[in-house]
Amino acid sequence: MKPVTPQTEPSPSTQLRKAVFGGSQMTDHELPLKAVALRRAGARFTMTIAAGAAALAFFQTPVRAADGKPRVIATTDGEVDDHSSMIRFLLYTCDFDVVGIVEVNSKFQKNGHSKEPWLEDQLAAYEQVLPNLRKHNPDYPSADYLRSVCRVGNENIKDLWVAPPDMETKKTPGEQLIIDTLLDNDPRPVHVLSWGGANTTASALWKLKAAYPKEKFEYAASRIRNYCIWYQDGGGGWIQTNIPQAHINEAYRWDNVWDYESISDNPRKEKGCANPPEIQTYMNYQWVSNNMTRGHGPLGALCPQKYVSEGDTPSFLHLVNNGLKAHEDYTLGGWGGRSAYDDPAFPNHITDKTLKDDGDRNKMYWRWIPAAQNDFAARLDWCVKEFKDANHAPVAKLTGNLNRDVKAGEMVKLEATATDPDGNKLTCKWWPYADVDSATTTVTIAKSDSLAKASFVVPNEPGKQVHIILEVTDHGTPSLVGYQRVIGNIK
Numbered sequence: 001m002k003p004v005t006p007q008t009e010p011s012p013s014t015q016l017r018k019a020v021f022g023g024s025q026m027t028d029h030e031l032p033l034k035a036v037a038l039r040r041a042g043a044r045f046t047m048t049i050a051a052g053a054a055a056l057a058f059f060q061t062p063v064r065a066a067d068g069k070p071r072v073i074a075t076t077d078g079e080v081d082d083h084s085s086m087i088r089f090l091l092y093t094c095d096f097d098v099v100g101i102v103e104v105n106s107k108f109q110k111n112g113h114s115k116e117p118w119l120e121d122q123l124a125a126y127e128q129v130l131p132n133l134r135k136h137n138p139d140y141p142s143a144d145y146l147r148s149v150c151r152v153g154n155e156n157i158k159d160l161w162v163a164p165p166d167m168e169t170k171k172t173p174g175e176q177l178i179i180d181t182l183l184d185n186d187p188r189p190v191h192v193l194s195w196g197g198a199n200t201t202a203s204a205l206w207k208l209k210a211a212y213p214k215e216k217f218e219y220a221a222s223r224i225r226n227y228c229i230w231y232q233d234g235g236g237g238w239i240q241t242n243i244p245q246a247h248i249n250e251a252y253r254w255d256n257v258w259d260y261e262s263i264s265d266n267p268r269k270e271k272g273c274a275n276p277p278e279i280q281t282y283m284n285y286q287w288v289s290n291n292m293t294r295g296h297g298p299l300g301a302l303c304p305q306k307y308v309s310e311g312d313t314p315s316f317l318h319l320v321n322n323g324l325k326a327h328e329d330y331t332l333g334g335w336g337g338r339s340a341y342d343d344p345a346f347p348n349h350i351t352d353k354t355l356k357d358d359g360d361r362n363k364m365y366w367r368w369i370p371a372a373q374n375d376f377a378a379r380l381d382w383c384v385k386e387f388k389d390a391n392h393a394p395v396a397k398l399t400g401n402l403n404r405d406v407k408a409g410e411m412v413k414l415e416a417t418a419t420d421p422d423g424n425k426l427t428c429k430w431w432p433y434a435d436v437d438s439a440t441t442t443v444t445i446a447k448s449d450s451l452a453k454a455s456f457v458v459p460n461e462p463g464k465q466v467h468i469i470l471e472v473t474d475h476g477t478p479s480l481v482g483y484q485r486v487i488g489n490i491k
């Protein structure tokens, strides 16, 4: 078992993933890396804010707290929309700890794309904009660190629908990275994102089961949070059936919302766009041109598509440090959609297949898309602008416990504080997330636009929960949102 490698100090000699400029994709290379220590400690940015007319608190505040970041391994089949998602992923690497980026295949990209240097090109562009990104958030990792955790997994077309242990490809560096990570002693869960097939992940779990002591396997399997953008090979279904300890999310509702059908006048329009015009405004040609490809530096300029088409992006939107903390439990809902348990036979399998928000199967995404897109636009600004010329999200902080016991019939006061790194005027809104909570009554929130004086009466439904979201929106450009979530357990 490999020792844990601290995220902030890449080992001086790290197994690099492949012969980018020749040689076999399966070859491991020991290449020296510059030991680049990240400037995490002591570099936190603080600023005095001058809040606007609303009765919001004044504080010295950091740019989004970085404690308890989620750990993530992205696995990608290198499809063109994965390239677009990777640009966004790289601009959020200050929000989560990237443990690995693994290139795999899928039923759509049967041979994978690791032999093409698309990821290398993006990391080179990321390296160019990194000094400017760090002016906005010092937590961005070095490009060399990210290179050091890139691997190739199973891209063998013959293994797409073959279950372990019968795969032709018996061992890959990508699979080994997943095994080592799940066995390490970092207490956090490991979010494994399947932007393509899950065969490499399935093979890792099978080896953990077959070759390690039972307690090590149980420990490793219990830590994975596998967010699957569909099951794009036999791996997802195999994990669901054979490794019931593994948490797996089978996501569907991003289809016709976040992918090629995100806008109505696209080349594949016969499949149908679900998004209403006000959502398409955040995903169309003008949006990409204005916010990404023109005037935002070399990383945004690499976007290979003319409009926002990122079928795999929802898999990491729960990990964004926006205050919703949906990464702690995907069923809570957030920017990455929401899912629910659907079958007692698979106790850790969740899916969005039958869910609706406000009676619509796509609204679980729509309600968040303007905020998520504005947030991404700000990150693209960070590539080229000085701190004072860009926007940074407000930080909301609930007063009292996020998860609390409440009594049926009781009037519960909702109170929070909010700060903005830019001193922007802030407005707030409390709203009941009735779709996600178990109470059948949708609560009415009095003074829902007041940060400190909102309240609601607890429904007479002992044993159920109410979920309430606080949105604090700044008046910067683009307008950004910070959240909190209150969960009331009705007694």
Ligand SMILES: [Ca+2]
Pocket: 076, 077, 078, 079, 081, 082, 195, 196, 312
């Ligand atoms: Ca993909």
Ligand SMILES: [Ca+2]
Pocket: 391, 392, 393, 394, 420, 421, 422, 423, 424, 474, 476, 480
């Ligand atoms: Ca701001």
Ligand SMILES: [Ca+2]
Pocket: 433, 434, 435, 436, 437, 438, 439, 440, 441
């Ligand atoms: Ca409800």
